[in-house]
Amino acid sequence: MSKKSDATSEMIAGINAPMQTLGTVGEYMTDALQRSILYCDLMRRSNEQDDKHKAQEVPHVLNFDAELILDARTFKRPANYLLVRIKAPKDVTLDLQKRPFVVVDPRAGHGPGIGGFKADSEIGMAMRAGHPCYFVGFTPEPMPGQTIEDIMQAEAVFLEKVIALHPEAEGKPCVIGNCQAGWAVMMLAALRPELFGPIIVAGSPLSYWAGVVGENPMRYTGGLAGGSWITALTSDLGKGKFDGAHLVKNFENLNPANTLWSKSYDIWSNVDKGGERFLEFEKWWGGHVNLNAEEIQWIVDQLFVGNKLASAEIVTREGERIDLRNIRSPIICFCSKGDNITPPQQALGWINDLYAKDDDIRACGQTIIYAIHESVGHLGIFVSGGVAKKEHQEFTSNIDLIDVLPPGLYEAVMTTKTDDVANSALVTGDWVVRFEPRTMDDIREIVKPSVENDRLFATVKRVSEINLGLYQSFFQPLVRAALDSPANAWIKQFSPPPLNMDPFSDKNPMMRQVAQMADQIRQQRQPVSPDNPLLQWQAKMSEGIVAALDSYRDLRDKSMEQIFLATYSSPLLQALVGLPAAGESPRKRPDMDPERLAFIESRIAELKVRIAEGGLREAAIRSLIYIGMGGEGVDERAFNELRNIRAENDALPLEAFKQILREQFFGLKLDRDAAMAAIPAMLPADQAQRSKALEAIRRTVKATGEVSGERAKRLAEVEKLFAAVNPENPQKSSSGKAR
Numbered sequence: 001m002s003k004k005s006d007a008t009s010e011m012i013a014g015i016n017a018p019m020q021t022l023g024t025v026g027e028y029m030t031d032a033l034q035r036s037i038l039y040c041d042l043m044r045r046s047n048e049q050d051d052k053h054k055a056q057e058v059p060h061v062l063n064f065d066a067e068l069i070l071d072a073r074t075f076k077r078p079a080n081y082l083l084v085r086i087k088a089p090k091d092v093t094l095d096l097q098k099r100p101f102v103v104v105d106p107r108a109g110h111g112p113g114i115g116g117f118k119a120d121s122e123i124g125m126a127m128r129a130g131h132p133c134y135f136v137g138f139t140p141e142p143m144p145g146q147t148i149e150d151i152m153q154a155e156a157v158f159l160e161k162v163i164a165l166h167p168e169a170e171g172k173p174c175v176i177g178n179c180q181a182g183w184a185v186m187m188l189a190a191l192r193p194e195l196f197g198p199i200i201v202a203g204s205p206l207s208y209w210a211g212v213v214g215e216n217p218m219r220y221t222g223g224l225a226g227g228s229w230i231t232a233l234t235s236d237l238g239k240g241k242f243d244g245a246h247l248v249k250n251f252e253n254l255n256p257a258n259t260l261w262s263k264s265y266d267i268w269s270n271v272d273k274g275g276e277r278f279l280e281f282e283k284w285w286g287g288h289v290n291l292n293a294e295e296i297q298w299i300v301d302q303l304f305v306g307n308k309l310a311s312a313e314i315v316t317r318e319g320e321r322i323d324l325r326n327i328r329s330p331i332i333c334f335c336s337k338g339d340n341i342t343p344p345q346q347a348l349g350w351i352n353d354l355y356a357k358d359d360d361i362r363a364c365g366q367t368i369i370y371a372i373h374e375s376v377g378h379l380g381i382f383v384s385g386g387v388a389k390k391e392h393q394e395f396t397s398n399i400d401l402i403d404v405l406p407p408g409l410y411e412a413v414m415t416t417k418t419d420d421v422a423n424s425a426l427v428t429g430d431w432v433v434r435f436e437p438r439t440m441d442d443i444r445e446i447v448k449p450s451v452e453n454d455r456l457f458a459t460v461k462r463v464s465e466i467n468l469g470l471y472q473s474f475f476q477p478l479v480r481a482a483l484d485s486p487a488n489a490w491i492k493q494f495s496p497p498p499l500n501m502d503p504f505s506d507k508n509p510m511m512r513q514v515a516q517m518a519d520q521i522r523q524q525r526q527p528v529s530p531d532n533p534l535l536q537w538q539a540k541m542s543e544g545i546v547a548a549l550d551s552y553r554d555l556r557d558k559s560m561e562q563i564f565l566a567t568y569s570s571p572l573l574q575a576l577v578g579l580p581a582a583g584e585s586p587r588k589r590p591d592m593d594p595e596r597l598a599f600i601e602s603r604i605a606e607l608k609v610r611i612a613e614g615g616l617r618e619a620a621i622r623s624l625i626y627i628g629m630g631g632e633g634v635d636e637r638a639f640n641e642l643r644n645i646r647a648e649n650d651a652l653p654l655e656a657f658k659q660i661l662r663e664q665f666f667g668l669k670l671d672r673d674a675a676m677a678a679i680p681a682m683l684p685a686d687q688a689q690r691s692k693a694l695e696a697i698r699r700t701v702k703a704t705g706e707v708s709g710e711r712a713k714r715l716a717e718v719e720k721l722f723a724a725v726n727p728e729n730p731q732k733s734s735s736g737k738a739r
């Protein structure tokens with residue numbers, strides 16, 4: 001041991017010795033002092049880690065090895081985005097027949113990698129299910145002149161590449177968009193629907209004005225700042241760049257108790273166990289990235305303040321309207337009641353904005369699924385191992401079922417897999433998943449839309465446009481001129497270099513001594529006993545501080561809300577900015593395009609004409625849909641049993657099965673009686689073929705347990721129809737063609 005280490009050890013012993021003579025008080029003081037030194041050393045290590053992380057060309061927190069596939073910085077219209085292929089761990093075997101997964105990370109102030117932050121993550125769950133995985137990340141600095149549309153075009157090229165790399169895969173890529181990546185993915189899917197398989201948007205805001213009074217204060221921020229002029233000013237002060245740290249600060253301000261106290265206290269009070277986890281998370285939380293001024297201004301004006309995405313008001317530079325109703329892939333919206341950044345109202349409000357009734361969703365051929373977690377916070381939606389092992393695991397393992405669900409609105413309901421679950425071998429995970437049909441009334445009950453709410457935020461939108469115009473006309477030239485003036489450059493030239501003011505940095509010479517003391521303490525650690533009364537007093541003090549800060553937060557949020565409501569509910573202000581008369585909604589639900597209406601009408605006419613067409617396969621699928629409509633929803637066990645039956649026979653491709661299923665579903669919706677009455681004529685005369693198909697129907701229906709109620713009644717109807725075959729009909733093959 002070196003002389004310096006000996007001196008440090010003697011110093012610690014010299015401090016501890018007198019304390020040990022003080023009994024309970026001394027025991028606590030010894031522990032508190034040791035924890036304080038270990039905490040300081042942990043902060044030092046965090047600073048050191050942060051410096052190394054930022055020194056990387058592409059800082060990220062992916063927990064998997066990856067190889068670069070495409071670099072959008074080299075594209076004709078460059079963007080700072082990268083496509084990488086995730087290398088499977090040694091204990092994972094990928095199935096190239098399965099559709100690939102593409103995880104797109106949010107560029108919301110932090111660096112990339114959160115979707116693959118842990119082994120139990122979105123990427124981890126997809127690979128364990130055998131799916132090849134790709135990741136879309138970004139570099140810290142945007143490319144000059146880069147826009148949101150450039151990013152969308154780059155991501156389209158990425159998906160084209162993934163599809164080309166997996167020609168044998170059954171189905172287009174499943175794309176996961178976390179947080180702000182969710183709205184970007186949805187916009188691209190509306191413009192290029194042919195590139196997408198199922199889309200999972202996790203914690204993604206899509207309807208920015210939505211929320212509940214008294215619960216969602218973050219949506220008032222833009223109005224209280226007077227609109228997006230403050231964004232333009234911040235970008236100008238950054239000389240055309242917007243520091244992502246500003247976005248992170250907004251997140252932190254939502255919970256001052258955690259930011260100012262709990263985060264540090266929890267580490268200090270449990271420094272022996274929580275250190276490594278803290279360092280792991282801080283690597284991502286502290287790694288901020290920049291956005292171009294054009295990017296952040298577009299985001300704020302078009303989305304956060306303008307709320308134009310859910311009303312099909314965004315038009316690209318090529319003149320294409322972004323209409324989410326153009327998406328043809330199933331959309332899974334995963335949100336949480338505990339998310340104070342993207343509450344369920346903002347995650348699901350777009351459905352109410354676009355559709356007036358249930359038939360509108362089906363008319364657009366859309367399948368929309370939502371799942372609402374009861375408590376997890378915003379980051380937990382795509383970071384929590386518990387969430388990954390439940391929701392993300394179940395979405396992944398049932399992705400083919402999701403892809404073939406008939407058009408409509410569903411809720412994903414997950415129940416624990418127990419020993420008494422029927423046919424448990426057909427359950428792929430630890431939860432039994434059922435997709436239960438829902439209605440627009442269910443969505444409205446969650447979102448709670450109101451004309452008054454829309455009028456408030458429409459007023460904010462107009463005020464923002466006015467203030468931004470004033471700033472750009474009168475103040476922006478002055479700000480930019482001041483920053484570019486020779487005087488400003490001269491002042492910077494003679495200014496001393498900035499100092500790292502973080503007291504925990506290695507540049508602080510005292511931290512070297514702290515590191516040595518921490519090493520010695522780990523060898524001589526004397527933790528306090530759990531029943532020490534001062535330890536209990538410490539916890540009570542912390543609870544009091546948290547309660548005080550929570551009270552401040554509640555008072556602040558309530559005051560902000562009252563100021564916002566009082567300001568923007570003013571009839572005079574609303575009239576001055578040009579809002580329509582009171583009681584009239586300023587937002588109109590987008591109409592159906594004439595081309596879309598004509599297509600729907602022709603499609604309905606075609607389906608009615610073809611309602612009696614098809615053979616044994618079509619009749620069996622129609623029968624299963626009819627029976628399923630009498631139950632609570634689509635259970636994964638029924639689909640997995642159907643998958644087994646499919647493998648035993650001709651293994652109809654998934655896309656062909658999906659097409660047949662949709663046609664039979666719409667046929668039943670248009671004229672159920674005629675569709676069911678046509679079944680006998682669709683069946684072959686061969687009794688063996690009919691019996692085999694009927695047995696497959698029974699197996700599928702009974703996969704979820706004993707059949708009862710309406711489903712049993714409908715199964716009996718189907719059995720009679722399969723028996724009522726006219727023997728004089730020409731014998732058909734299973735494809736429906738006469739032989």
